[in-house]
Amino acid sequence: MVKHWSGKFKGLDTGSEDYEIADEVWEQIWKETAEAVRHIPAQFVRVLQSTPSYFTAEAWCFWFVYLAPILLKGRFRDVKYYDHACQLGDIIKSCIALQFTYTEINQLQDNCIDWVQTYEKYYYQYKEERLSACPLTFHGLLHVPDDIRFCGPSSSTWTFLIERFCGVLQAGLRSRRHPWANLNNRVIRLAYLEQLGARYDLEEELSTHKHPEMILRAPYTRVNIPDALMRKRLAAYFAAVLKARCKDIQPLLPEVMPRWGKLRIVDGDYIRSMLACGLDPEEDKEREMSFVRYELQVQEDMGAWTNKVFYGRLEEILVCKLSTNKIWSNLAGKTRLLAVITPCATEGKDAARTVTFYTRMTQSIVTDLRTVVAVIGRAETRGEWGIIDRSGGLLHPTFNSP
Template identity: 30%
Template sequence: MEQYIKFSSIYYQFSVQRLPACPLTVHALLHIPYNIRNNGPPCNNWTFIMEHWCGSLLPSIKSQKQPFICLTLRQYHTAQLFEVVNHYNVTQLMPLRHDMNVPSWHEKLFLKSACALSYLFFLRRAVEQKHIPDMTIQKKIAKHMKTSFGGSIGAWLDILPQIMEHWAKVHIGNGGDLIQGSIAQMSSKQGLHNASFVHYELNTDSNAHCPQAKEDFVRTIYYGHLEYILQCTLPPNPISKNTKPETVLLGILTTCNTQQCDATLRLTYFKTMMLYIEIVDLAAICTVIGRIQTGTTDPWWAIVDQSGSWAHTVFTDDLLTADAVQQVDL
């Protein structure tokens, strides 16, 4: 509030002629504390629905002299259309929305995998259709297959194809996130919004340090940086027991050193990316995460993971009277 009053006294000077010095964004600063108190963190006060509606109104402006008449007619015709649809129950005649589970012309749909029971992925932007992974990546893929199906690393190196299709983006079906590999990110300062940091989950053996102990797999959350995606086609083989070629989608990740902390439950930071490259099935990747840099001389990165149920705003009815609350408690 003090900064707002200071700004008004310097630039506005309480004069009508100086109103252009007070844009709406400055006035909006007054509403930030109120919105945080009522709606939660600032990220929950988004206005994409309103912006989308305003974007739908712009094409209706056909007159530069009378733009508000055009906007009014647009609103009127839209209300008329929905009134007719609701009154006569003719929703089947309405224009259909794009099915999010139908691939577009630049996407390739995958419904299942040899490793995962079922998933729905749309791969975008094939970087290289005849990509040959280097020997380090091939050994890591063989190790991943050994963990999934058994066998030995040497046997899998003989089974794995030499050429694997190379992808840069993946869109998780059923309304999931659009994830971009690091090779699809912009290198300039305009690419600060990085959609390649992900939350992925693996079943790890809690008794891995005891070779003689029985395996005890627990779900563990990890965070990493998606480099790219490989489409691996497994030929028929006795280890995975597939009688026809099966497709496995693999994510190549650089892991973040978060000490296996769950950012949906507690504050989680990482300082640098680990040098370790991990190969995971693409179905293990759940969602995109955000990062916030803290500090300048020795910066850390805080992880913003909103995949947990508690990370969403819940609106409650504050209009309940005291008597009603007592009856609910009873």
């Protein structure tokens, strides 16, 4: 598709259509692609070069699904080509989902048929001399829904089990002098653990994935005294939760609140707050992992409560130990983990479902740490920031010990 849009596909011109993008615009797109990597967590994708000739299949998949809708917006002379490109990204998202209903598979099949027919209209144009515009890969797209219908999700069929197990073994390879003995011992001990679990019903006790919901990590500040502005924000949060008055809450807040800089969500993402980024985040050489997706219950005009998606930058994590004063109601004597977040002005849009941009950030807020559900990436283009949210139940590459 990129070769079509850059006028380099098998010597074909645009024919009766007008989908080419100028070379200087492509230079800007690839530059923005390379610059976006710094703002995308490393667990999303490896480094993307500023030229597509070095892209792997993984890189192309990520670019089409997450970056193309952001970087190609407004680049075509006719928006229909952009919509067609975004439709391909949606199809890829559907193909790598972890679970399906038959209704969703039928919808995927309809989308694939519609996309291929539209492709033929725009690029093949039903002309014999443009027959080379129809490679076999696009025809193969029509068979993917049937493969999923009869064989299951791609995560269960399009995988290389031996290669995955080799990845597990490689992760535990520590001996440089006796690597083969190291591998042998690891395989034997994994088998021992498996047999112990099977014989004595110890699968749950021997599980390596039994953790609390959130795991806090250094940097850690034991003696942290929030300033007046932060105490005001904390009081506003508890006042909303307890339906009390801020002036009654604020004097009862603890004087010292320890704070943490990093967080790992169990079976989820690693998140690094701005506290862990140092004094000057612009000089930080690590990939940015401080922007998050969080979900709050919001009361609509009719009084009903609905779940709403927000995005923002995680500033720090506070540990708030409440007293036994009766004003705290059912929270009395408990410890609350609180996230300090600077929200992005995204107007409640869900970037996992629609292309979402923002140009400004609002005042910091305090909320429960459990509302943070995922880390996100960002890509800047022409003065706007696009949100990269992969929390839509899609397949991600990973290695877990058996």
